[in-house]
Amino acid sequence: MKCIKTGENEVEINYKVDWNGLWNKSLQNLPKKNNPESWDNIASKFNEWMEKDDYPEKLLNRIELDSNDSVLDIGCGNGVITIPLAQKAIKVTAMDISSKMLEILKKNAKNSDLNNINTCNxxxxxxxxxxxxxHDVVVASRSLNGVSDIGKELEKINNIAKKSVYLTLWGADNRRFEREMAQLLGRESHRHPDYIYVYNILHDLGIYANVEMLESNTRNYYSNVEEALDRLRWRIGDLNKDEESILREYLEENMIKTTDGTITYSNGKADWVLIWWKKSE
Structure with missing residues (x-):
């Protein structure tokens, strides 16, 4: 709220930004992936996609956890964050919309001799x-980016947590690669809402969170162009045959070959931002 004096009169102007509304508006034109079927379809490939990603280690190093803590892991996927958390905490609730992801998590937990993970589909x-x-600690690792009315969910998450909350979200301009690919195909491109929306929503809720860039080498590595195209299809939406041909040609010309024989996008590195806060005593 701001007051401006004009002559003898003082005019009150409301300039409060509706960050939640802006978040929802930004989501409207983006590919819809916040559904079980979308994640079920990639569940079997997810382990391979995560093999060379050092993001999990970077995040886990920032999460403070005691051995008697309970943890809620929202959007747990195949358990790449859940399993290490369960190795430290007394129990973990692993929540995900994909039943296929949870099946893989249960298998990974069994292979790690863990029996302190409860799943929630x-x-x-x-x-x-x-x-x-x-729960003592709530973690939402890269899982809130497509959530509508995120302000309500952030308030819920804060109420669930007894000690602390850790969220990771898109960094600024993090979806530029997808936009470049959309422009290559002649599609309209849209920006994904990033971490700054969430930070400001939290601020409006009276939650004054910490913000850190996670310096990770998050890249996607593939054994061949067709595998890369398959991942890109999931990232930017369905492709027709002409669009697939255009992207295949682009990938063949622009992907970089690594020393171990895999290939990666030349400009596809993702940036993630950690937003975290501790509950007041």
């Missing part, structure tokens, strides 16, 4: 605080 938007129960 639901999205955070569809559960209440009472459904989930209180």
């Amino acid at each position: 639901r999205r955070i938007e569809d559960v209440t605080e009472e459904d989930v129960g209180k």
Whole structure:
């Protein structure tokens, strides 16, 4: 709220920004991937995609956890974050909308001799605080980017956490590669809402969070161009045959070959931002 004096009169102007509304508006024209089918379709490939990603290690190094803590891992996927958390915590609730992802997580947990992980095949938007129960620590690793009305979910997450919350979201201009590919195909390109929306929504909620860039080497590595094209198809939406041909030619000309024989996008490195806060005593 701001007051401006004009002559003898003082005019009150409301300039409060609706960050949640802007977030929702930005999501409207982006590929819809926040559904079980989309994640089920890539579940079997997810382990391979994550093999050379040092992001999990970077995030886990920032999460403070005691051995008697309970953890809620929202959007847990195949358990790349969940498993290490369960090795430190007394119990973990692993939540994901993909039943296929949870099947892989359970297999990975069994292989790691862990029996302190409970799974929940639901999205955070569809559960209440009472459904989930209180947890000492809440983690949402790269899982809130497509959530609508995120302000309501952030408030819910804050209420669930007893000690601390850790969220990772897109960095500024992080989806530029997808936009470049859309422009190559003559499609309209749109910006994905990034971490600054969430930071400001939290601020409006009275939550004054810490913000850190996660300096990770998050890249996607592939054994061949067809595998890269398959991942790109998932990232930017369905492709027709002409579009596939255009992208295949582009990838063949621009992908970089690594020393171990895999290939990667020359400009496809992702940036992630960690937003975290501790609950007041």
